[in-house]
Amino acid sequence: MQLIAELRSFTSAEPISLPIDPLELNDLQYRRVKVRGRYDHSKEMYILPRSPVDPEKEAREVGQLSSSGETGANVVTPFYCTDLGITILVNRGYVPRKKIKPETRMKGQVNVTPYSLSNSRLPSCKTAKFIQYTK
Numbered sequence: 269m270q271l272i273a274e275l276r277s278f279t280s281a282e283p284i285s286l287p288i289d290p291l292e293l294n295d296l297q298y299r300r301v302k303v304r305g306r307y308d309h310s311k312e313m314y315i316l317p318r319s320p321v322d323p324e325k326e327a328r329e330v331g332q333l334s335s336s337g338e339t340g341a342n343v344v345t346p347f348y349c350t351d352l353g354i355t356i357l358v359n360r361g362y363v364p365r366k367k368i369k370p371e372t373r374m375k376g377q378v379n380v381t382p383y384s385l386s387n388s389r390l391p392s393c394k395t396a397k398f399i400q401y402t403k
Contacts, residue, residue: 294314308346309370313357316341320362328370340364 283302
């Protein structure tokens with residue numbers, strides 16, 4: 269229960285500025301951060317195959333293996349932080365396979381200022397260089 273309360277406090281806290289030093293990120297796991305800048309949609313990447321997540325269904329069917337049969341991808345888009353002068357990768361979430369091509373989801377091709385990143389989890393591997401992992 270303490271872990272759940274701790275995670276809730278991190279994810280509900282006010283966003284903080286993203287530090288430039290990657291070593292400072294170890295203390296910011298699951299904290300929301302704010303950045304200003306723009307997406308580079310021309311360099312989108314896709315993690316696939318992925319299945320959609322329905323939290324309500326997951327809660328009802330705890331412990332059951334189920335699949336909707338629909339697959340798609342998580343869209344990862346580079347985001348240039350204008351105030352920091354660095355580019356970070358933002359996992360923008362799941363899209364169905366038929367919406368993987370950017371032109372099929374023009375409504376989602378936006379630039380946001382400021383942008384909040386959340387649920388960051390860092391690897392324990394010491395060789396990783398400013399790579400963001402998400403749960």
